[in-house]
Amino acid sequence: MNDSLGALIAIVVLWSILRFAFGGGNNNTGSGNAAPALNTTRSRQVPQHMVDSVKTLFPHISDASIRYDLQRSGSVEATCERILNEGGLPSPPAGFFGTAEPSTPSNAAALRAQNANRSPNGAASASASSVSTPSKSPNLISRYGLQSRIGQEDVLSTPDSRASTSSQGSPSAWATTPEARAKLLQDRKAQMILEARRKLMERQQSAAKEAAENASTDSAAAAATS
Incomplete structure (x- = not known):
């Protein structure tokens, strides 16, 4: 009886040792593989x-x-x-970025300082970039085949057109067939893209105008002091 009990205890102890040795190693390996992936995601600037x-x-x-x-x-x-x-x-997630990411207010202040000290050549380059920058988002325009509808942005920006657009996208106008619903969703997505493009162009034109005004003011001040 004592021999059987001793053998059973020895088997349990041996099994516990083996489980701790191999199971712990697998857990450490898994955590080691997960840590580099997380660090890689966080380190991407x-x-x-x-x-x-x-x-x-x-x-x-x-x-x-x-x-x-x-x-x-x-x-x-x-x-x-x-x-x-x-x-x-x-x-x-909370604390995902840590302290390595730049803050938006400091970047905004730096941009304002650059605009304040911009020369006439800088204003000209800003206006040129404002014309070329809308081509950064035309990937969405070309993906959805909206090249032919770009000229309709002015029409879509009027209050009457916005009212009609919102009425078309309202739940009361929801289609009953899958094909009609897909077409309605596609039209709403196209309207969102065109509206976003119009707002982008308006902001860039406003920024270019402000930069030109700042440049002319600086030039007038420099001429007055000289």
Whole structure:
């Protein structure tokens, strides 16, 4: 009886040792593999101009959510596509960015300082860039085949057209067939893209005008002092 009990205890102790040795090693290996992936995701730096591009098109999305999704996708187009499909972006986990990410207020202050000290040549380059910058988002325009509808943006911007657009997208106008529903959703998505493009162009034109006014003011002040 004592021999059987001793053998049973020895088997249990040996099994516990083997489980601790091999099971603990697997857990440590799994955590070691997961840590580099997390560090890689966090260490991917997102340029501020990518965040600003998405923010200009979708001002209701927070900067943190935009930066978090750009870290995962690495593409402005993919992030815009997700916003159009899902209607928004998830918020990042608490403390995900840490202290390495730049803050938006400091970047805004730096941009204002650059605009204040910009020369006439800088104003000309800003106006030229404002004309060429809308071509950064035409990937969505070409993907959905909206080249022929770009000229209709002025019509879509009128109050009457907005009212008719909202009435078409209201639940009362919801189609009954799958084909009609798909077409309605496609039209609403196209309207969102065109409206976002129009707002982007308006903001860029306003920024270029402000830069030109600042440059002319600086030139007049320099001429007066000389």
